[in-house]
Amino acid sequence: MSRRPISVSIDRLRGKRPDAGTARRLPGDERSCPRCQSHFRADEIDRNCYVCAVCDYHFPMTARQRLDHLADDGTWQEIAGELRASDPLRFVDLQPYTERVRSAEAKGATEAITSASLAIQGQPCVVAAMDFGFLGGSMGSVVGERFARAAEEAVAQGVPLISITASGGARMQEGVLALMQMAKTIVALDELGDAGLPFVMVLAHPTTGGVWASFASLGDVTYAEPGALIAFSGPRVIEQTTREKLPADFGMAERQLEHGHVDAVVDRRELPARLGRLLAIFARPAHDEAQSLASQLAQNGSERAARVAQALPGLSRRLRGRPGAEDLNPHPADDA
Numbered sequence: 001m002s003r004r005p006i007s008v009s010i011d012r013l014r015g016k017r018p019d020a021g022t023a024r025r026l027p028g029d030e031r032s033c034p035r036c037q038s039h040f041r042a043d044e045i046d047r048n049c050y051v052c053a054v055c056d057y058h059f060p061m062t063a064r065q066r067l068d069h070l071a072d073d074g075t076w077q078e079i080a081g082e083l084r085a086s087d088p089l090r091f092v093d094l095q096p097y098t099e100r101v102r103s104a105e106a107k108g109a110t111e112a113i114t115s116a117s118l119a120i121q122g123q124p125c126v127v128a129a130m131d132f133g134f135l136g137g138s139m140g141s142v143v144g145e146r147f148a149r150a151a152e153e154a155v156a157q158g159v160p161l162i163s164i165t166a167s168g169g170a171r172m173q174e175g176v177l178a179l180m181q182m183a184k185t186i187v188a189l190d191e192l193g194d195a196g197l198p199f200v201m202v203l204a205h206p207t208t209g210g211v212w213a214s215f216a217s218l219g220d221v222t223y224a225e226p227g228a229l230i231a232f233s234g235p236r237v238i239e240q241t242t243r244e245k246l247p248a249d250f251g252m253a254e255r256q257l258e259h260g261h262v263d264a265v266v267d268r269r270e271l272p273a274r275l276g277r278l279l280a281i282f283a284r285p286a287h288d289e290a291q292s293l294a295s296q297l298a299q300n301g302s303e304r305a306a307r308v309a310q311a312l313p314g315l316s317r318r319l320r321g322r323p324g325a326e327d328l329n330p331h332p333a334d335d336a
């Protein structure tokens with residue numbers, strides 16, 4: 001079999017901008033806002049949760065930065081961090097897959113997802129956060145497995161699972177093994193649901209392809225970050241296929257909110273408080289306990305209502321004596 005490199009993107013060969021994610025930036029330029037051109041110091045942008053203080057543009061974040069920002073005191077324990085990608089297909093496109101993984105690892109992350117157990121505003125949970133900077137946040141075997149282990153850990157601890165996605169979809173260099181992760185993540189969520197535990201999704205820019213078509217669209221509660229692209233295919237791919245012009249806000253979080261695909265668009269700076277409040281609600285007494293409490297309250301209420309009804313004839317006679325009170329009795333003839 002020949003080892004001819006496989007051309008995966010004509011645009012990439014011609015040096016055009018890749019489809020998903022943010023605009024291509026020069027090294028050292030990642031702290032300049034691409035929308036309003038404001039520039040920030042590293043500590044300023046970190047303090048503001050990687051959001052532009054001038055125009056609210058949400059910069060890309062690594063998984064580790066996200067966990068640091070969400071976790072109480074910035075402390076979290078990684079789950080299955082030892083897993084590393086293998087190269088089962090010995091895949092070569094413009095460069096070998098193993099080399100792509102090595103250069104992605106050199107930026108600091110070990111895969112496109114990091115799972116950890118932590119507490120948000122005092123509420124224990126497990127978080128699986130994705131990293132678009134690692135091979136476009138693509139889902140290969142390790143991403144699927146780390147997600148599944150995160151769900152298993154949530155079940156073992158009896159706590160909710162939260163996932164933050166930023167992904168271009170399945171990792172083509174792993175072929176069908178990457179596609180199998182879609183089924184694996186869904187089965188993991190089934191087990192979480194069987195254990196009666198909630199799954200909260202936070203869709204960051206961009207959430208597309210196999211990740212959106214599997215676990216990312218299965219949140220019990222689904223938040224999205226402002227301006228995030230959430231779609232199966234990016235607008236450029238659809239325009240090329242259908243030869244139709246799409247609206248400028250196609251697939252944007254705000255449009256997905258209008259169409260009911262997400263529950264709320266949440267500014268990243270408010271995310272810890274929103275998630276903390278949500279987890280506190282989920283941590284309240286279990287459903288059957290709440291139901292018995294509700295029926296007890298209703299019974300107390302109906303006893304009180306019966307006592308009020310017994311006192312009513314006297315009350316209505318006193319009211320009838322007042323000027324304008326005839327409006328209170330719609331059936332005067334029944335009163336005779």
Ligand SMILES: [Zn+2]
Pocket residue numbers: 033034035036037038052053054055056057
């Ligand atoms: Zn800006």
